[in-house]
Amino acid sequence: MPPSPPTAAGRATPRAMLRLLTWARPAVPRVLLGGCTALGASMLALAVPQVLRAIVNGPLLTDSSRRGVVLGALLVLGLGVLEAVLVWSRRALILTPGTTVEREMRTSLFRHLLDLPVAFHDRWSGGQLLSRAMSDLGTIRRWMVFGLVMLIVSATTLVVGVVLMIATSWQLGLVYVAGAIPMVWLSFRFRTGYRDVARRARDQAGDLATTVEESVHGIRVLKAFGRGDDALDDFVRQADELRETEIHKARTLSRVSFALGAIPEAVLAVSLAVGVTLTARGEITVGALVAFFATAAVVNQPVERLGALLAMTLDARAATDRYLQVIDTPSTVTDPARPSHLPPPGPHGARLVLDGVRFGHGDEPDVLAGVDLVVEPGETVALVGLTGSGKTTLLQLVPRLFDVTAGRVTVDGVDVRDLTRAELRAAVGVAFEDPILFSTSVRENVLLGVDAAGATDDRLTRALDVARAEFVHDLPDGVETVIGEEGLSLSGGQRQRVSLARAIAVRPRVLLLDDPLSALDVTTEAEVTQRLRAELTGTTTVVVAHRPSTVALADRVAVLEDGRITGVGTHRDLLAHHPHYRFVLTALAATEHEPVDDEVEAAR
Ligand SMILES: Nc1ncnc2c1ncn2[C@@H]1O[C@H](COP(=O)(O)OP(=O)(O)OP(=O)(O)O)[C@@H](O)[C@H]1O
Numbered sequence: 001m002p003p004s005p006p007t008a009a010g011r012a013t014p015r016a017m018l019r020l021l022t023w024a025r026p027a028v029p030r031v032l033l034g035g036c037t038a039l040g041a042s043m044l045a046l047a048v049p050q051v052l053r054a055i056v057n058g059p060l061l062t063d064s065s066r067r068g069v070v071l072g073a074l075l076v077l078g079l080g081v082l083e084a085v086l087v088w089s090r091r092a093l094i095l096t097p098g099t100t101v102e103r104e105m106r107t108s109l110f111r112h113l114l115d116l117p118v119a120f121h122d123r124w125s126g127g128q129l130l131s132r133a134m135s136d137l138g139t140i141r142r143w144m145v146f147g148l149v150m151l152i153v154s155a156t157t158l159v160v161g162v163v164l165m166i167a168t169s170w171q172l173g174l175v176y177v178a179g180a181i182p183m184v185w186l187s188f189r190f191r192t193g194y195r196d197v198a199r200r201a202r203d204q205a206g207d208l209a210t211t212v213e214e215s216v217h218g219i220r221v222l223k224a225f226g227r228g229d230d231a232l233d234d235f236v237r238q239a240d241e242l243r244e245t246e247i248h249k250a251r252t253l254s255r256v257s258f259a260l261g262a263i264p265e266a267v268l269a270v271s272l273a274v275g276v277t278l279t280a281r282g283e284i285t286v287g288a289l290v291a292f293f294a295t296a297a298v299v300n301q302p303v304e305r306l307g308a309l310l311a312m313t314l315d316a317r318a319a320t321d322r323y324l325q326v327i328d329t330p331s332t333v334t335d336p337a338r339p340s341h342l343p344p345p346g347p348h349g350a351r352l353v354l355d356g357v358r359f360g361h362g363d364e365p366d367v368l369a370g371v372d373l374v375v376e377p378g379e380t381v382a383l384v385g386l387t388g389s390g391k392t393t394l395l396q397l398v399p400r401l402f403d404v405t406a407g408r409v410t411v412d413g414v415d416v417r418d419l420t421r422a423e424l425r426a427a428v429g430v431a432f433e434d435p436i437l438f439s440t441s442v443r444e445n446v447l448l449g450v451d452a453a454g455a456t457d458d459r460l461t462r463a464l465d466v467a468r469a470e471f472v473h474d475l476p477d478g479v480e481t482v483i484g485e486e487g488l489s490l491s492g493g494q495r496q497r498v499s500l501a502r503a504i505a506v507r508p509r510v511l512l513l514d515d516p517l518s519a520l521d522v523t524t525e526a527e528v529t530q531r532l533r534a535e536l537t538g539t540t541t542v543v544v545a546h547r548p549s550t551v552a553l554a555d556r557v558a559v560l561e562d563g564r565i566t567g568v569g570t571h572r573d574l575l576a577h578h579p580h581y582r583f584v585l586t587a588l589a590a591t592e593h594e595p596v597d598d599e600v601e602a603a604r
Contacts (some may be wrong), residue, residue: 016320017148023104024144027097034093035149041086042157042298044079046164049294051075053168057287090149098145102137109133109326117333118401119362124326127210128203132326135205136319143316151309154302161299168292169284172271176296179267183260183303187310190256194311197249199318204242206322211235249311257307264300271296333400333421340418342411342427342509348378349540350427350509352398356407358563359390359397367393369563370407380533380541381568382551384584385560391544392433394560395512398542399428411510425449429508431516433544435499437490442472443479445498449506463505466531468524469497492519500528504535511536513543517550529553547588557581 024031055072113121113129162180166173215222215231222231275292278284284292342350352375360366367390375381383391396402397409400416409416416424429449437445446463447455460479464470471494475481483489483498490498496519503511517525529552536553545551557574559567559581567578574581 016317016324019324020101020140020144020320023108024097024101027101027144030093030097031145031149034090034145035152037086037093038090038149038153039156041083041090042153042302043160044083044086045298046157046161046295048076048079049291049298050164051079052294053285053287053291055287056290057285094145094149098141101144102141105137105140105323106133109137109323112327112329112331115331116329117331117403118396119332120329123362125206125210126213127208128206129326130213131202131206131209132319132322136202136322139319140316140323143312143319147309147312147316150302150305151313154305154309157302158299161295165292165295165299168288168295169275169278171278171283172275172292175271175274176267176299179263183263183306186256186259187306190252190307190310191314194249194252194256194314195317197245197252198311198315199321201242201245201249202318202322204238204245208235208238208242211238253307253311256310257304260307261304264296264303268293268296268300333403335420336418339420339423340414342414342419342423345509346377346412347538349538350412351375351377351410352510352540352542353410353413354394354397354407355410357394357397357404357409358406359393359402359404361393361402366405366563368397371560371563371565373558373565373568375540375542377540378537379556380536380543380554382543382545382554382557383560384545384551384557384581384588386584386587389560390563391560392514395430395514395542395544398510398512399425399430426451426506427509428512429503429506429510429539430512431496431500431503431514433515433518433546435495437483437495437498439482441477441480441482442475442498445483446479446501446505448502454507459505459507463501464498466504466528466535467497467501468528468531469494469501472498493521493524496520497528504532508539511539511541513541513553515544515546515550518546522549525549545588548585551585559584 021028051072055069109132162173162177165176211231211234215235222228271292275284275289279286279289352373354371354373357368357371358366359368371394373381383394385391393402397404398411398416400421403417411419411424411427419427426449438448443460446460446469450459464472464479472479472481475483496516500513500516503513503516517528520528526549529549532553541553543550543553545554545557551557551571554571556568557571558565559574559578561567561580567574567581569578575585
């Protein structure tokens with residue numbers, strides 16, 4: 001759920017919408033031209049009543065000239081054809097820039113989402129982001145190319161039409177203007193009520209998308225636990241809530257549309273009575289009366305459209321707020337203004353130092369409360385601690401998935417915050433416990449972190465070999481096989497090995513392995529461990545160990561306890577002298593049903 005209020009809240013609608021110019025600027029000339037053609041079409045429509053007045057007062061009633069009437073009719077026809085051409089031009093002019101702006105806004109959003117820190121993505125649901133990227137942007141596009149243009153054109157038509165009506169007969173004009181007073185009042189009331197409900201509908205649509213996304217994502221769990229019906233109930237409840245809101249929205253709109261349609265008609269009825277009286281008294285001509293009603297017929301169209309256009313604008317406003325809410329979220333993990341650079345790589349990898357590191361997730365108490373750890377070049381350190389002690393969190397601070405709140409992390413003496421993220425992440429390889437793969441080929445997954453020059457077959461084969469992921473060669477298209485969404489066409493152990501290969505392929509200075517072998521059987525794990533030990537001589541490695549056998553990878557072991565490193569040493573030393581290490585390892589060994597010492601030694 002998005003927890004924070006919209007950053008654009010409180011902004012007046014025009015100001016909020018002006019922000020759209022950031023993306024819409026290149027489209028402005030064509031939209032303006034389209035607006036001008038639409039305006040031209042409306043002005044032509046307003047010119048027709050004036051021609052009618054001339055025909056009625058001239059050839060029809062005074063001269064009785066047939067030729068004059070025919071010429072007048074041809075003029076009206078010409079104006080009508082020109083109006084139709086202008087309306088078509090508006091559509092043609094505005095179509096392309098609208099889609100271009102939508103694409104630009106979508107690209108900006110995706111770029112920003114990639115830039116935002118992991119903490120943001122932890123807080124926001126996928127459905128809310130997805131609905132912003134898709135339906136909100138569609139609404140903004142439609143408003144920009146139709147709603148905005150028609151709102152301006154309608155307002156201008158209304159003003160010009162009313163001026164013409166007053167000029168035709170000030171008495172009838174005043175009757176018409178009097179009708180505008182309740183309409184303005186109604187529009188303001190509508191604006192306040194509709195704005196909130198429009199926002200609510202969009203947020204609910206986002207929640208619904210989240211439910212679909214989570215259910216599809218977790219379909220195996222739902223099916224395995226037979227909770228499909230519960231998921232369906234949840235979905236139906238949310239869909240019902242959204243339906244209620246949409247109905248409320250539609251009712252609000254239909255009420256105001258009815259009033260905005262009925263008031264001008266009532267005003268016309270009054271005007272008719274007043275107009276006939278004035279004509280009978282000779283105060284206005286028949287031509288003027290005809291022109292007044294013909295103008296009123298043109299002006300009534302935008303008035304009747306006003307409700308729908310207002311609703312469209314308020315919908316677009318809600319969509320814009322939701323879009324800006326994400327775009328205006330600052331990225332807290334950024335590149336420094338003057339980045340430092342890592343020294344040239346040594347033969348044994350980098351020196352990794354965590355110095356007084358503190359970190360807490362969001363408003364939670366600090367999970368790391370002053371971590372001090374030095375990992376020498378080429379060394380492999382296993383990180384051991386109780387579940388929830390902060391091992392994964394600690395690893396994530398090195399490639400700056402989160403930033404430390406105090407202290408510092410250095411690679412070869414350089415604070416990771418002084419490096420560009422690109423340089424840092426090229427120097428650090430990570431394999432997470434829950435391996436996320438992408439729905440591309442095995443090759444692309446493994447070489448994800450490698451630049452184009454380094455993405456050779458040799459590199460790929462070597463990484464797959466060390467991670468014991470040669471099974472990929474037996475897939476239908478070998479390394480070119482597309483491995484399905486999130487790699488779900490592979491087993492858990494296979495996915496872990498591809499993910500491990502991905503981390504190794506980077507040939508990083510620092511390799512971070514978050515229990516990378518947990519889904520492997522004991523024999524495969526032993527083989528991978530052996531190959532990794534041979535491969536990791538030029539790399540500094542920190543490996544989170546959830547089972548005693550993973551400790552076998554390490555030269556030294558660091559114990560994470562109560563947010564601090566309370567012991568660093570060899571497995572044997574710690575086992576002999578560190579009670580918490582003994583306690584943790586015994587607990588881990590119990591889950592593996594293996595004697596602590598034997599297993600570690602056997603794997604070495
Ligand atoms: N994204 C997050 N947002 C909020 N709290 C988090 C987040 N990730 C982890 N935590 C909390 O931080 C603490 C440490 O979690 P972490 O995953 O680092 O522990 P761990 O030692 O790796 O655990 P395990 O051995 O079970 O994998 C836990 O209390 C966890 O609930």
